[in-house]
Amino acid sequence: MSNTVQSWLFPDAGRRLPLKERRLQDGAQRGLIPPLTADKGFTPRVGAAVEYQDNLFFTNDDQRDDVIAVLAPGLRYSNGGKGWNLEADYGFEAARYFDNSDLNKVFDAQTGLLFINRELSRRLALGVSDNFYESRDTSDQLIPGVLTGATTVTSNDLSAELVYSATPNVQTSLAYSNLILLTNDSTATDIRSNELAAGLRWLFTPRDTVGLEYEGRRMDFNRVDVATGHSVLASYRRQFGRRFALEGGAGYVTVNKSFDTDTWRARFSAQAAVTKQFLLGLNFNRDVLLGAGVGAPLLENTLNMNMLLRLGSGLRFGAELGKTRFKIQDSLRTRIDSVDVLGFMSYALTDNAWIRIRYSHNSQEVSGTTIRNNRYLATMVFSL
Numbered sequence: 001m002s003n004t005v006q007s008w009l010f011p012d013a014g015r016r017l018p019l020k021e022r023r024l025q026d027g028a029q030r031g032l033i034p035p036l037t038a039d040k041g042f043t044p045r046v047g048a049a050v051e052y053q054d055n056l057f058f059t060n061d062d063q064r065d066d067v068i069a070v071l072a073p074g075l076r077y078s079n080g081g082k083g084w085n086l087e088a089d090y091g092f093e094a095a096r097y098f099d100n101s102d103l104n105k106v107f108d109a110q111t112g113l114l115f116i117n118r119e120l121s122r123r124l125a126l127g128v129s130d131n132f133y134e135s136r137d138t139s140d141q142l143i144p145g146v147l148t149g150a151t152t153v154t155s156n157d158l159s160a161e162l163v164y165s166a167t168p169n170v171q172t173s174l175a176y177s178n179l180i181l182l183t184n185d186s187t188a189t190d191i192r193s194n195e196l197a198a199g200l201r202w203l204f205t206p207r208d209t210v211g212l213e214y215e216g217r218r219m220d221f222n223r224v225d226v227a228t229g230h231s232v233l234a235s236y237r238r239q240f241g242r243r244f245a246l247e248g249g250a251g252y253v254t255v256n257k258s259f260d261t262d263t264w265r266a267r268f269s270a271q272a273a274v275t276k277q278f279l280l281g282l283n284f285n286r287d288v289l290l291g292a293g294v295g296a297p298l299l300e301n302t303l304n305m306n307m308l309l310r311l312g313s314g315l316r317f318g319a320e321l322g323k324t325r326f327k328i329q330d331s332l333r334t335r336i337d338s339v340d341v342l343g344f345m346s347y348a349l350t351d352n353a354w355i356r357i358r359y360s361h362n363s364q365e366v367s368g369t370t371i372r373n374n375r376y377l378a379t380m381v382f383s384l
Contacts, residue, residue, distance in 0.1 A: 004245075004271075005242065005243050005244060005245055005271045005272065005273040005279070006242040006243055006273055006276065007243075007273045007276050007277070007279055008021060008276050008277060008310055009021070009023070009279070009308075018351075019035055019037060019348070019351040019352075020313055020314035020348035020350075020351060021310075021313075021314065021348075022035035023035065024346055024354055024356060024381075027047070027072055027074070027091050027093065027109075027111060028072075028091060028092065028093050028109035028110050028111040028133060028134070028135055029070075029093055029108065029109035029135045029136075030049040030051055030068070030070045030072070030093060030095075030109075030377060030379065031047045031049060031070065031072030031074070031091060031093050031109075031379065031381065032047055032072070032354065032356060032379050032381040033045070033074065033076070033089060033091065033381075034352075034354055034381050034382075034383045036076065036078055036087075037351065037352060037383045038078070039078060039080070040078060040079050040080070041077070041078070041079075042075060042076070042077050043075070043076045043077075043078075043383055043384075044073070044074070044075050044076075044383075044384045045073065045074045045075070045076070045091070045381055045382060045383050045384060046071075046072070046073045046074075046381070046382055046384065047070075047071075047072035047073070047074070047379060047380060047381035047382070048069075048070065048071055048072065048379070048380055048381075049069075049070040049072060049093075049377060049378065049379040049380070050067065050068070050069055050070070050377075050378050051067070051068045051070070051375060051376065051377040051378075052065070052066070052067050052068075052375070052376045052377075053065060053066060053068070053373060053374070053375050054373065054374045054375075055371070055372060055373040055374070056100065058362075058371055058373050059371060060369065060371055064099070064100060065099075066097050066098060066099045066100050067097075067098045067099070068095055068096065068097050068098070069095070069096045069098070070093050070094065070095050070096075070108070071093070071094045072091060072092070072093045072094075072381070073091065073092070074089065074090060074091025074092070075089070075090055075091070076088070076089045077089070083118065083119035084116075084117065084118045084119065085116075085117050086115070086116050086117075087113070087114075087115045088112075088113065088114050088115075089111070089112065089113040090110070090111070090112045090113075091110065091111055092106075092107050092108075092109065092110035092111075093107075093108050093109040093110070094106045094107070094108060095108035095109075103136075105136070107134075108135075108136055109134060109135040109136065110132075110133075110134050111131075111132060111133050111134075112130070112131075112132035113129075113130070113131055113132070114128075114129060114130040115127070115128070115129045116128045116129070123164055123165045123166070124162065124163070124164050124165075125162070125163045126160070126161070126162055126163075127160070127161045127163070128159070128160045128161075129157075129158075129159050129160075130156070130157070130158045130159075131155075131156070131157045131158075132155070132156045132157075133153075133154070133155045133156075134152060134153070134154045134155070135152070135153055136151065136152050136153075151183050151184060151185045151188070151293070152183065152184040153181070153182070153183050153292045153293070154180070154181075154182040154183070155179070155180065155181050155182075155292070156179070156180045157177060157178070157179045157180075158177065158178045158179075159175060159176065159177035159178070160175065160176050160177075161173055161174070161175035161176075162174045162175070169202060169203040169204065170200075170201070170202050170203075171200070171201045171202075172198075172199065172200050172201075173197075173198065173199045173200075173201075174196075174197070174198050175195075175196070175197045175198075175199075176194075176195070176196055176197075177193075177194075177195045177197075178192075178193070178194055178195075179191075179192070179193040179194075179195070179290070180192050180193075181193075181290060181291075181292045181293075183292060183293050185293065188223075188292075188293035189221050189222060189223045189224060189293055189294060189295035190221075190222045190223075191219065191220065191221055191222070191290050191292075191294075192219075192220040192222075193217055193218065193219045193220070193290060194217065194218045195215060195216065195217040195218075196215070196216045196217075197213060197214065197215045197216075198213065198214050199211065199212065199213040199214075200212045200213075206239075207238060207239040207240070208236070208237070208238055208239075209236070209237040210234075210235065210236050210237075211233075211234070211235040211236075211237075211249070212232070212233070212234050212235075213232070213233050213235070214230075214231070214232050215229075215230070215231045215232075216228070216229070216230050217229045217230075219255075219290065219297065221295045221296065223295055224258075224295040224296065224330075225258050225259070227255050227256055227258070227259050227297070228255070228256055229253065229254060229255040229256070229261075229288060229297070230253070230254055231251060231252065231253035231254070231265055231287075231288070232251045232252055232265075233249045233250065233251035233265055233267070234249060234250060234251060235247060235248065235249030235267075236248060236249070242273075243272060243273040243274075244270075244271070244272045244273070245270070245271045245272075246268075246269070246270050247267075247268070247269045247270075248266075248267070248268045248269075249266065249267050249268075250264065250265070250266045251264070251265045251266070252264060252265060253265040253287065253288050255288060255297055255329065258330075258331075259296055259297055259329040259330065260329075261288060261297060261299065261329045263299065264286070265286055265287050265288075266284070266285070266286045267283075267284065267285045267286070267287070268282075268283065268284040268285075269281065269282065269283045269284075270282045270283075277309065277310040277311075278307070278308075278309050278310070279307065279308040279309075280305075280306070280307050281304075281305070281306045281307070282303075282304070282305050283302075283303070283304045283305075283306075284301075284302070284303050284304075285300065285301075285302050286299075286300065286301045286302075287299075287300055288300070288329070291326075294328060295330065296328050296329045296330040297329045298326045298327070298328060298329065299326065299327040299329055300324060300325075300326055301324065301325045302322060302323070302324040302325075303322065303323050303324075304320060304321070304322040304323075305320065305321050305322075306318070306319065306320040306321075307319050307320075313348075314347055314348030314349075315345075315346075315347045315348075316345070316346055316347075317343075317344070317345045318342075318343070318344050318345075318346075319342065319343045319344075320340070320341070320342040320343075321340070321341055321342075322338075322339070322340040322341075323337075323338070323339055323340075324337070324338040324339075324340070325337050325338075326338065334366065334367075335366075336364055336365070336366050337364065337365045337366075338362065338363070338364045338365075339361075339362070339363045339364075340360070340361070340362050341359075341360065341361040341362075342358070342359070342360045342361075343358070343359050343360075344356055344357065344358035344359070345357055352382060352383040352384075353380070353381070353382050353383075354380070354381050355378070355379065355380045356378075356379045356380075357377070357378050357379075358375075358376075358377045358378075358379070359374070359375070359376055359377075360374075360375045360377075361373070361374050361375075
């Protein structure tokens with residue numbers, strides 16, 4: 001039931017996107033995961049990256065810049081047959097810091113991914129996924145000052161979903177997910193979350209879809225409290241021709257116990273293909289989420305604009321601008337304003353080799369104090 005705007009990224013039914021045109025995925029921290037080069041079997045890869053950061057620990061008290069060299073090997077496996085498919089991926093990054101050699105580490109970051117999809121019947125499908133992530137990059141954390149420099153953050157998200165197609169136009173789903181967020185900082189909060197979700201989507205015309213979803217969550221903040229949360233969201237999507245689509249939703253979210261959160265929830269997205277080679281997107285989201293090391297839920301309001309431009313065969317340019325306001329749902333209700341800027345250019349040298357250069361900026365303001373970080377990253381990856 002998915003609807004997408006028409007562009008070179010989404011070819012017509014029956015046509016496969018050439019390898020050079022497929023998207024690269026971000027690895028654990030600075031590496032890249034290339035697209036699959038074979039439908040079945042193992043695909044090893046090796047990547048290398050060089051990055052410069054001007055505020056390594058994302059703090060105003062101990063600002064350090066450094067150049068980091070990274071080696072990023074990995075292995076991907078895929079298989080499938082009639083009514084089923086499987087994908088698995090593992091990669092790690094070894095990092096050498098030129099000025100802060102005490103941070104050198106073989107397993108500086110690592111990721112693991114497992115995805116299994118099985119058609120149980122003509123109308124019923126099961127999907128199971130596990131997403132593992134570990135990194136010492138504290139500049140990627142949501143809240144400055146919660147975690148100290150070089151803190152290891154470990155995340156594992158295990159989920160299962162049943163999707164039942166009552167008719168070609170009506171689809172229901174039931175999903176469970178287990179999220180674990182850990183750090184090696186004894187003063188920070190470890191988080192475990194269990195979530196149950198149910199959804200309904202109805203394509204009542206070829207261009208119009210309505211949906212309804214419910215989420216129930218139990219959140220265990222090991223140093224603080226255990227809380228339960230509930231949310232509902234009603235949504236509507238309209239496909240305006242082949243190159244423009246709008247989707248919006250509104251609902252309610254509540255978290256009990258000491259966090260005492262009752263507020264509205266919303267999301268909005270607009271997708272446009274200005275031409276087949278030029279994509280634009282605008283997104284807004286308001287919801288409650290979890291942040292590594294933070295001993296309370298976070299109320300998030302985020303607005304994001306993005307673009308993707310195909311400049312030639314295998315050559316693309318992308319940019320993003322985002323503004324987010326977080327509010328920690330504890331007794332202090334601390335507010336954090338964050339601005340993120342990203343620009344990148346990637347090029348497929350061959351069907352097995354890609355390069356990408358990227359600039360990113362992040363600034364966060366808390367209680368009148370602003371912390372900034374700029375990063376310049378060049379990455380190359382080869383599928384073997």
